Amino acid sequence: MRVLMQNTLKRELRTKMNCGECQKKISVFLDNELDEITSATVRSHLALCAECAKVCEDFAAILESCRLEKPSEILPPNSQALWCRISNTIESEINPGPKSAEVQKSWFGRVWQVSFSQAGSAVLGIALISSLLTVVGIRNYIEPTAEDFTSRTDASQTTIEKVLSKVGLADTPQEARMRRFQEQRAAIEYWNNRVQQRRVQWDNKMRDAFDRNLNEIDQAVGEYTTILQQDPQDDLSGEMLDSALNEKMNLLRAFSDL
Amino acid sequence: MIRNLKYEPRVLMHTKPGKAHPLIQLVLTRKTTILLWLSVVFFFAPILNEVSAQRRFxxxxxxxxxxxxxxxxxxxxxxxxxxxxxxxxxxxxxxxxxxxxxxxxxxxxxxxxxxxxxxxxxxxxxxxxxxxxxxxxxxxxxxxxxxxxxxxxxxxxxxxxxxxxxxxxxxxxxxxxxxxxxxxxxxxxxxxxxxxxxxxxxxxxxxxxxxxxxxxxxxxxxxxxxxxxxxxxxxxxxxxxxxxxxxxxxxxxxxxxxxxxxxxxxxxxxxxxx
Structure with missing residues (x-):
């Protein structure tokens, strides 16, 4: 009778919680996070069910070994990053053709995942490149002023200037030269007007010397202009014309004070 | 008087044939000297004037x-x-x-x-x-x-x-x-x-x-x-x-x-x- 009653109780308890439910709760049960009633039910089921008791024992053994082992031996280095990579890999397999924005996002995401040494190297590289570009830029900027009296030519043009002139953002040497000649001629006209007002006051000797020199410069200007009309690429004549126009401007300016 | 006037030069001119009268020679010589001096003065006067006009600082x-x-x-x-x-x-x-x-x-x-x-x-x-x-x-x-x-x-x-x-x-x-x-x-x-x-x-x-x-x-x-x-x-x-x-x-x-x-x-x- 007693045995019969025990078997009946076992059956009742088993019916209260089947094996599937019990095994789901085993992990939480082992962590002592179940309420008292559920915990008592699980405990009763384990006492009666050998199969679930075996599962519980296995779980308990795993947890025990985890407690005994050092965390570093269990967890991979930078586990969070590892999980992220795994997650990204899975996502990429699920969505083989992501949109460009997503690619960009993931790329940026990856950039932020570099180590400190990688980030340091990248910063150093950027600093080096920007320094080089600055030096090249400054040199290119300073170089034209270092030239003696000549205007810019194809040969003396910097790489940046060549690129800009090809794109149309800057003048070609020929255009720049023509613009400079126009400026010089405008200045010459201004100084010449002043000289014409003054020259009445000069003595004959001074006036003759001035005219002879002006005539000499004008002849040189005429020669260079003729050559440039025949060959606009003749940089040497361009430089000489620039020089001669400067001479003329200086002569007129010097005599405008007399 | 007129004759004398006309005569005198003749006398003066022909006192010694082929040679001028010493008085004329003297006048001629003096004339040359004077002319020479005048020309010297004429040519060098501007220069002398210029020299005297220059100022030295x-x-x-x-x-x-x-x-x-x-x-x-x-x-x-x-x-x-x-x-x-x-x-x-x-x-x-x-x-x-x-x-x-x-x-x-x-x-x-x-x-x-x-x-x-x-x-x-x-x-x-x-x-x-x-x-x-x-x-x-x-x-x-x-x-x-x-x-x-x-x-x-x-x-x-x-x-x-x-x-x-x-x-x-x-x-x-x-x-x-x-x-x-x-x-x-x-x-x-x-x-x-x-x-x-x-x-x-x-x-x-x-x-x-x-x-x-x-x-x-x-x-x-x-x-x-x-x-x-x-x-x-x-x-x-x-x-x-x-x-x-x-x-x-x-x-x-x-x-x-x-x-x-x-x-x-x-x-x-x-x-x-x-």
Missing amino acids: SRNYPATRNVRLQLLNRSGTVEVEGWDRPEISISAYLENPAANIAPQSLSGTIYIDLVKDNQGRNGVGNVNFVIKVPRLSIVDIETRMGNLSVTNINGGLVRAMISTEGDITLTNIGAGAVDAQNGIGDIFFDGEMRSGGHYRFTSIRGNINLRIPFNSSFRLVATAPSTRNISLGSFGNSNMNLLGNGRSVVGRFGNGSSTLTITNHRGSISFIRR
Whole structure:
């Protein structure tokens, strides 16, 4: 009778919680996070069910070994990053053709995942490149002023200037030269007007010397202009014309004070 | 009376046949002498007058070894010579005594500006300078017309500029930078080129002659587009290249430690070994 009653109780308890439910709760049960009633039910089921008791024992053994082992031996280095990579890999397999924005996002995401040494190297590289570009830029900027009296030519043009002139953002040497000649001629006209007002006051000797020199410069200007009309690429004549126009401007300016 | 009058000359003329009367001879001789004296006075009077009209200006200034002389003349010659005294001596000969000259000594620089001092005035005439400065002086002289000459200067800079006509003569120069420029006229440089120095010679028409030691070292850009007459003499070597069909020579002599730029629009360029 007693045995019969025990078997009946076992059956009742088993019916209260089947094996599937019990095994789901085993992990939480082992962590002592179940309420008292559920915990008592699980405990009763384990006492009666050998199969679930075996599962519980296995779980308990795993947890025990985890407690005994050092965390570093269990967890991979930078586990969070590892999980992220795994997650990204899975996502990429699920969505083989992501949109460009997503690619960009993931790329940026990856950039932020570099180590400190990688980030340091990248910063150093950027600093080096920007320094080089600055030096090249400054040199290119300073170089034209270092030239003696000549205007810019194809040969003396910097790489940046060549690129800009090809794109149309800057003048070609020929255009720049023509613009400079126009400026010089405008200045010459201004100084010449002043000289014409003054020259009445000069003595004959001074006036003759001035005219002879002006005539000499004008002849040189005429020669260079003729050559440039025949060959606009003749940089040497361009430089000489620039020089001669400067001479003329200086002569007129010097005599405008007399 | 009339007869006598008519007779006397005859008597005088024919007293001794073939010879003039001594009285006439005396008068004739005196006439010649007088004429000679008159012609002498006629020819030399303007010169004497000019000499007496000239005014001489002379002044001395105490100076440091590396004093700067800055002179701007209108017309006339300028001669600057280096000496061993720590002072500047300025002598000027003014063609027109009324011309103004007012040198100024300001913070280590002697300024003479004839253009400013005589602005808007007629008939200033030539002003000829003879200036002596310490050898290490900086010399910066300019004139609108007339010859310039600089001798025995070893300072930081020699600049000589003629706006129109005149020759520039630079002898025994050892300056770190030389800039000589004229319109019509010759340029002659006789000196040494310092390492790291800059030397520039520019003329519209004339001959540019450089006399430098063979151990000089420079990077050269010499251009004579009209004549194409560039004579390198002993300084020609394989590092020198002709450009623009011989209108320009560009290259290096020695290790190229100084820069030498020569431009002669309508004249020649010559190098002479010192």
